[in-house]
Amino acid sequence: MKYILALDQGTTSSRAIVFDRAGRVKAVAQKEFPQIFLKPGWVEHDAGAIWKTQLATAKAALKKARLTAAHIAAIGITNQRETTLLWNRETGKPIHNAIVWQDRRTAKECDRLRADGGASANNLLMQFQSDLLNVPVVRPRVTETTALGAAYLAGLAVGFWKSQKDIATQWRQDKRFISKMKPSARRKLIANWDKALGRSRNWED
Helix, strand or coil: CCEEEEEEECCCEEEEEEECCCCCEEEEEEEECCCECCCCCCCEECHHHHHHHHHHHHHHHHHHCCCCHHHEEEEEEECCCCCECCECCCCCCECCCEECCCCCCCCCCCCCCCCCCCHHHCHHHHHHHHHHHCCCEEEECCCCHHHHHHHHHHHHHHCCCCCHHHHHCCCCEEEEECCCCCHHHHHHHHHHHHHHHHHHCCCCC
């Protein structure tokens, strides 16, 4: 039987996840790497540490799943995206540490508003979102959606999954959150949030 290996290179750790043909997680491995803070507001990563931890998690995930590289039909990769790194074309070595998306040294040139994943496991947060937005919030059974998306793309490319329709049939609901908040309470919270945003604007020179 063949599987898909997804490499999920995140801001604070590298992960590797093995998915089966039904899109289920067979094994997960994760390893953190150091954050480099040279100055207040500066955030960098050692590219060598990223590579070593990602390679280590790939090997660990295969070992946990009791698989070898021969069992892997394709590899999907998702990474930090906004993080920037320059390589020397001739040597293959990084010229400098990676400048992480959290880095503030270019804040004057661009406004940044980012949110990290993983919060969907928090029932309180999911219920609050439903209450505040006054809409149902549905959590999928497989919450590793970033890595799963990379796995799906890799699998489609090699024929592991035949079509997007095949993939769509795999989605399963874990829990559905329905709004329970009274309209008056919702209006009060939103008004206070708008007030807080107004007071926080232009706080930084």
